[in-house]
Amino acid sequence: MLRRIQQQLTKTVNFNSSRARLYLVIADFASQIPLGAKVFDAGAGEAPYRALFQHAQYHSADFTKVDKLYAAPTYVCDLAAIPVLDEWYEYILLTQVIEHLPEPLDVLIELRRLLKPRGKILITGPLFYEEHEEPYDFYRYTQYGLRYLIEKAGFSIERIDWLEGFYGTIGYQLNRIGRYLPWTPHNFQQTWERIFFPPWMIGMKALFFSLSMVFHRLELRHKYTVAGYPKNYVVIASKH
Ligand SMILES: C[S@@+](CC[C@H](N)C(=O)[O-])C[C@H]1O[C@@H](n2cnc3c(N)ncnc32)[C@H](O)[C@@H]1O
Structure with missing residues (x-):
């Protein structure tokens, strides 16, 4: 009984509306992916969104260097050099990873290489968040920094938004x-x-x-974006 109360309390205290928002954004992205399309989850970690891509061919990559639980990735590699042929995937996810990359532009260029023409990439990253997954935590991003890097890598940005509102x-x-x-x-x-x-x-x-x-x-009832700032940005970009 005490354990159940403790578990419920831990769950309530650890509840994070950003994860709920991220889930919704990825679910929406996944719902637009046709049956059997090739999807690449870059820096998948525990692959928490894998179940959303059951209708697609889902592959993942991670360097698995952090002391935490990982779902076995398809490729154990650094995202700066992925052992995959050019233009192999139609969709790419890069969620909550870009702040961990010492050379983010190199990785974005590498991911663009893997993407088919007209393929899409979904990127999320924090404007601010405490240091985590040390020592692989290098940057925080303004929307202008993200835009600069993503366009410099050769993508066209379709959408750049706050992931969560100020309440989150x-x-x-x-x-x-x-x-x-x-x-x-x-x-x-x-x-x-x-x-x-x-x-x-x-x-x-x-x-x-x-x-x-x-x-x-x-936050879950209303995404307030009139003033304040988000914790993360979400970007959808494509390769032309
Ligand atoms: C904060 S986690 C995000 C995991 C997952 N994408 C998500 O949204 O829950 C960042 C992940 O990126 C991986 N990662 C960081 N730098 C990497 C690199 N250079 N190459 C491959 N994976 C990397 C880490 O191992 C970690 O699993």
Whole structure:
């Protein structure tokens, strides 16, 4: 019983509306892919979107160098040199990978090589996010930086948008505050701080986690883009 409550609490606290938004964008992309088309998931990791491409021929690649769980990729390789013939794929996914590439332009040029003429690529990447998958974490991207690189690689951009609205961004930030605020006595210097701050910080953490959940849920109801900023951008581009 206690374990179930703990699992539910962890799931609720870890809920991230950006992943829900990403799933919707990829599901929409997948729904436009014809039966049997060749799809390449570059930097697939755990291949969380594989199930959306059951109607297609899905291949994946990853260098599998980070200490985490991986779904066995079709190719274990660096994305800068993929052992695949020119113009092999009709669709490519590059989701949440571009910030991990030390030479992103080289990889975009390599992915363009794999794509058939009129093929499409879906790219997502963060404007801001904490450092992760260290030490392979190199950049954060403005929409202008993404546009510059993607066009320089020879793609035509069809669409560039916020992945999530400002509510999703706020939900993420509040979650991180809740997670990282210190609360154990040894984090405080003076005796009075050790007595006063831990219970106060625990209260703050609960407050920030609760607010985070409210904003993540708001994000799912309404993508607010009038002001603020997204956490990630999404780009659909094609090869002509
Ligand atoms: C944040 S994960 C994203 C995984 C997946 N695309 C997703 O959207 O959930 C980034 C992935 O890129 C892979 N990666 C990073 N740099 C790479 C490189 N140079 N070549 C191949 N894979 C790379 C990592 O191993 C990791 O699985």
